[in-house]
Amino acid sequence: MKFERFELERIQSEWEHIVKYNLSESGVEALRVSDLIKDTSLQHQFLNQSLGYPQTNGTIPLRELISSQYPDLSADHVTVTNGGAEANFISLLGLSQQRDNRNEMVMLMPNYMQLWGFGKALGYRMKSFYLQASSTEWIPDIEGLKRQLSKKTHLIAICNPNNPTGAIMDADSLKAIAELAQDANAWVLSDEIYRGAELNGSITPSMLEFHDQTLVTCGLSKAYGLPGLRIGWVASANDAFIYDLWAMTDYTSIAPSLLSDALATLALQPQNRKEILARTRTILRTNWSIVNNWLTEHSHLIDCIPPKACAVCLPKYHADIGSVDLAHRLIQDKSVLVPPGDYFQMPRHLRIGFGYNTDKLTMGLHLITETLQSIT
Ligand SMILES: Cc1ncc(COP(=O)(O)O)c(C=O)c1O
Structure with a gap:
């Protein structure tokens, strides 16, 4: 059995902990253990767990x-x-x-x-x-x-x-x-x-x-x-x-x-699940509005069908460069990680993850604009 390289997972594994602006995540900012184990009796229960x-x-x-x-x-x-x-x-x-x-x-x-x-x-x-x-x-x-x-x-x-x-x-x-x-x-x-x-x-x-x-x-x-x-x-x-x-x-x-x-x-647990999914929704809505404003402002460079779910969208850029080259240029020149559309069989697209830190998202988007402008 021969496994072909899983390109998306490889580029993430190799770069996600190295770049300054990781826009490759497809989920939302991770919860902490303390968000789940809130009261002391539960904490004791977990510490005593064999x-x-x-x-x-x-x-x-x-x-x-x-x-x-x-x-x-x-x-x-x-x-x-x-x-x-x-x-x-x-x-x-x-x-x-x-x-x-x-x-x-x-x-x-x-x-x-x-x-x-x-x-x-x-x-x-x-x-x-x-x-x-x-x-x-x-x-x-x-x-x-x-x-x-x-x-x-x-x-x-x-x-x-x-x-x-x-x-x-x-x-x-x-x-x-x-x-x-x-x-x-x-x-x-x-x-x-x-x-x-x-x-x-x-x-x-x-x-x-x-x-x-x-x-x-x-x-x-x-x-x-x-x-x-x-x-x-x-x-x-x-x-x-x-x-x-x-x-x-x-x-x-x-x-x-x-x-x-x-x-x-x-x-x-039903109440926890409800609260966790509500938190996810809040992150998605807040951060999507940042991405959406950026897209509107730069529609001459890039456009996108709005996502209805997930913390990702797949915009199409207009610059004359292949998506794998563009992704590597973003890593090398700007320390921004975004998976190239070719890794999803979608040339001339980038997958932008927007579920994490808003400041890093905003800066990452700004750096993508700079790179696209320098090519077009
Ligand atoms: C559609 C889809 N399925 C499965 C997975 C793998 O999920 P996990 O990290 O839980 O193994 C991913 C990860 O990105 C995914 O996007």
Whole structure:
């Protein structure tokens, strides 16, 4: 099995702790442990916690809290993983074992490219359908999906809300995808890690509501601002399949961290969850208005379809330079990290993350303007 380089993760891993202005994050400013453990009796409980192995698929209280986010699911319909990345990894590995002679995977583009790279490594024939840019929003090309489906289609992979555009596919679009998946007898693998990070506060419907043969992957890294916990999950109406995916984690990481499981259980208590998602929304709205003002002021250099969710947007710049070159010039000349659109198969775009510190965001945007002006 040959893995192609996961360019987005590489450029982030190499530069995010070195540059002065990191606009590559796709989530919001991370919470602190003390934001979750507020009272002293809880602090004592955590300090006295013995550090054994936890329940390897996640404790029952954690899985119950997770399953309550989806209709008709229970703790047995969920397995907890180390981040959304492991959730995607075991889901696709598990699906690939069942593909018989159906070897095609149709993936929504642009997208976070983990499933693209891993799908190729597993020998899938990769196909795409697209979010198309209208003047005001990204719209899924359902007819395009229809054209890509064949007797060989094994699964459709989507990311909703979408990284890198911040687009949301609504219930009608999800229903249309579900109907096509049903006709093709295909699985849907739906990465919903940005669910809960909608600017208007209205939680995006889960694909689980529309198609039985769905695996949802999710986690606390983005909408919840808790990437350091490394808590993700896979959820499905098919509990037997979830059981098989759990068995795969015997080979990957065995279990999530015990402390992370406990902190995640705290974060997902209904009142805490509400407050955490409200904080995320406030950050997104405040910071998006900074980015939006900057875009309006510099529309001769760069323009963007506004995101509806996530702490990222995908503007198109007008300068005559490839996006990888531009990203490296920004790192070298200005100490600004922004992932190039080419890493999402979107040339002449940049993905700007706006979920962190507002001063650094403002300065980073200013430095991007300087660079674009020097090229145009
Ligand atoms: C769409 C998507 N899925 C999964 C992941 C991986 O998430 P985690 O950091 O929880 O492993 C990311 C990270 O950026 C992502 O953007």
